[in-house]
Amino acid sequence: MTADRRQFIFGAISLVGGNALLASCKSEPNIKPTNIANSGPLFYSAADFVLVTRLCDLILPRTETPGALDAGVPAILDSLMDQWANSETQSNHRRDLADIKTGLDANSGGNFIDAEYSVAEAGLNVFDTAAFSDEHAHFAYQGLKQLIEVAYAASEAGSETYHRNPVPGYWDPAVPIDTL
Numbered sequence: 001m002t003a004d005r006r007q008f009i010f011g012a013i014s015l016v017g018g019n020a021l022l023a024s025c026k027s028e029p030n031i032k033p034t035n036i037a038n039s040g041p042l043f044y045s046a047a048d049f050v051l052v053t054r055l056c057d058l059i060l061p062r063t064e065t066p067g068a069l070d071a072g073v074p075a076i077l078d079s080l081m082d083q084w085a086n087s088e089t090q091s092n093h094r095r096d097l098a099d100i101k102t103g104l105d106a107n108s109g110g111n112f113i114d115a116e117y118s119v120a121e122a123g124l125n126v127f128d129t130a131a132f133s134d135e136h137a138h139f140a141y142q143g144l145k146q147l148i149e150v151a152y153a154a155s156e157a158g159s160e161t162y163h164r165n166p167v168p169g170y171w172d173p174a175v176p177i178d179t180l
Contacts, residue, residue, distance in 0.1 A: 033075035034082065043082035043090065048097050050113055052077055055100075058124050059145060060152050071155035073148055080151075096140035103127050103138070 034042050041049040053074045060068035068074075081090060104112035108123030115123065128145070131138035152158040 033072045034078040036075050036078070041078045043078050043085075047113075048094070049074060049078065051097060051101055054113055054120065055124070055144070056148055056152075058121055059148050065161040066157035068148060068152050071152050071157040073151045073155065076151045076155070077147065080147075092140075096144065100127075100138070100141050100144065103130075103141075 036049075040046070044052060053069065056068035056073045056077075060071075060073070062070055081093060085093065101112060104120075104123055104127050107126045108115040108120050112120055112123055127138075127141070130136040131141040131145075
């Protein structure tokens with residue numbers, strides 16, 4: 001199944017909007033990551049939070065640079081879903097996570113969460129390849145993966161890893177055309 005024009009445009013707008021939202025939170029965040037140690041997750045159930053944490057770790061693992069867990073991405077996602085998502089988005093996200101987990105469990109010997117790292121990684125690779133294929137596109141997983149990556153890129157650790165300056169160089173809104 002291929003994404004139709006509407007799905008593509010919606011995804012692009014969502015991704016750009018999400019990136020702008022998270023990037024705008026860099027210096028003084030309006031969304032503070034959930035303090036998991038003190039309160040536990042605010043939106044996710046304990047099982048859903050473990051799933052999101054495992055996905056974050058496998059999608060953006062720690063290497064010679066910080067990974068998604070180092071950047072606090074699961075807590076950021078919990079806060080976004082708790083503070084920003086409307087009830088329909090929250091409901092869809094919960095349903096999508098259950099669907100994603102079912103697919104991941106099938107590819108990881110029955111239990112994605114408790115599988116050895118290499119088994120879970122292999123299961124995720126199979127799921128990911130299918131989710132981005134034309135025949136078995138899984139738009140909810142694609143969106144979640146993009147959200148994980150955007151949250152990471154907008155974090156301090158992610159922006160340092162990517163050597164990204166959100167507003168590079170000098171911006172002048174009134175440049176005379178003859179100077180260009």
